[in-house]
Amino acid sequence: MNIQKVIDRTRLDEKAPSMPWYVQQFIDYKLPDLSPSTLLEYVRDYETFFNWLRAEGLSEAENNSKVTLLELETLRMESITGYRLYLTTRKEGTNSRITVSRKLSSLRSLFHYLSQIAEDENYYPLLKRNIMAKVENKRIHKPKDTAAKLKGKILEDEELLDFIGYIHEGYATDVANNKQALYAHELNKERDACITSLILNSGLRVSEVVNLNISDIDLNNKMLHVFRKGNNDETFKTPVYFRAQAKDDLEHYLALRQSRYKVPKKEKALFIAIRNGQNEGQRMTKRAIQAMIIKYAKRFGKPSLTVHKLRHSFATDYYLQNDIYKTKEQLGHASTETTEVYAHLTDKTMSEAIERRTESS
Incomplete structure (x- = not known):
């Protein structure tokens, strides 16, 4: 038994209920392919994003579990730019370029799942418009730079x-x-x-x-x-x-x-x-x-x-x-x-x- 996986799976199970239902569905979809440790990092990234959405008035949800698909669907590019700016300048600890890239990648994975894979009862995508598809995926850690x-x-x-x-x-x-x-x-x-x-x-x-x-x-x-x-x-x-x-x-x-x-x-x-x-x-x-x-x-x-x-x-x-x-x-x-x-x-x-x-x- 992989002890660290058991620990991370327990933490993931504890945190998942604080997420919207569609995030929980995404986690279930990814569990066979990704480790609990990776998914736990995803959930932490979504927690940061949803907290920011609510603080900026881009979601009217009283807590993160109530953030709606419509609120994600109607995000504008300027909102994503604002979030990136927040991650790199926030007072409680700025993020490195690699960390920002990872957090955006987590969102990209979720939005891709909601717009391309998940379906509603009428077989339509859960998310009709994917704003994260417009966000460029820049390669940050080149081997030479890391060295x-x-x-x-x-x-x-x-x-x-x-x-x-x-x-x-x-x-x-x-x-x-x-x-x-x-x-x-x-x-x-x-x-x-x-x-x-x-x-x-x-x-x-x-x-x-x-x-x-x-x-x-x-x-x-x-x-x-x-x-x-x-x-x-x-x-x-x-x-x-x-x-x-x-x-x-x-x-x-x-x-x-x-x-x-x-x-x-x-x-x-x-x-x-x-x-x-x-x-x-x-x-x-x-x-x-x-x-x-x-x-x-x-x-x-x-x-x-x-x-x-x-x-x-x-x-x-x-x-x-x-x-x-x-x-x-x-x-x-x-x-x-x-x-x-x-x-x-x-x-x-x-x-x-x-x-x-x-x-x-």
């Missing part, structure tokens, strides 16, 4: 080992005067280093790490069985290999997992945390892993480093020794277009390496 943004924000060369080593020992020195931080580190350093090492030596996504069970590990073959993103077959786990460095860190963590975290027999999760007020360990959450990496990254001197950038760090390093197709396979990308990012990153890395050698000769 440029990542430069300097990921771990390169010896930094990969240095960061794991810092979690093992260096962090304790930096927080020596903070008893609470020191205690938490002493309790969790082997686990935290193991998670970091596993990502830096396999390229797993954080959701894939969260879903790992003890039974998914094959130490002898340095292999894991994971639920890959985009694979809706709940019975199939993809084999993913990891480097020897991660094997050492896994063995170290596994030797103390049971005693350190008081794991109940029913808990099959690989990575465990004991939450405040709890006596027994539970599966570590995605948010906890994300916060953990940020905590160490700031002290390490890489404040832009996130758990997802650990994956980028592995991929960049891996691509230097392998071709784009092997890198795509290892990362579980749907197409090589996504993997092209690392081609641009490594080209730059190799270019700089040549310059360094020239200077030293």
